[in-house]
């Protein structure tokens with residue numbers, strides 16, 4: 001007779017203990033993490049923190065790569081796989097605050113090149129990344145175009161590049177797709193987390 005209330009008490013206790021756990025794990029999924037803390041060997045060249053971008057001016061004040069925790073973990077898997085081949089990733093852009101998106105739109109209001117801040121970019125969700133491949137010394141491998149080259153050379157199926165550049169582009173596309181990332185036909189350097197729709201637009205300072 002004593003067993004039933006005891007079981008009930010244990011169940012209630014488990015439920016009470018599980019609630020804060022569930023809440024903290026969902027907020028862990030939603031939080032932005034610093035990519036270099038997840039994968040310290042990843043190299044950064046945050047172009048929008050410098051003038052070396054198509055806007056010709058810095059729109060960030062910090063050179064940091066922040067991503068949603070699951071996106072960062074997925075990207076760390078790519079880095080580990082590449083390191084086995086004496087290769088690595090060099091990142092150009094990660095999470096981009098919505099206020100920065102508005103700034104970019106003010107400078108260059110052309111929806112072909114810049115996502116309209118009214119709808120936001122997947123970068124504003126912390127679920128997209130722009131990157132390239134480097135060798136073990138950190139030197140970028142030849143690609144069909146520079147980052148943010150908005151000509152047809154940037155297209156993932158552009159056939160006019162050198163054999164080397166096409167091979168490197170294929171390596172990058174394969175490495176990212178193997179980890180589940182989705183590529184963009186118009187930009188060989190851009191990849192989306194397959195679950196990007198789960199994440200809302202954010203405006204948190206870098």
Ligand SMILES: [Zn+2]
Nearest residue numbers: 128129130190
């Ligand atoms: Zn991008």
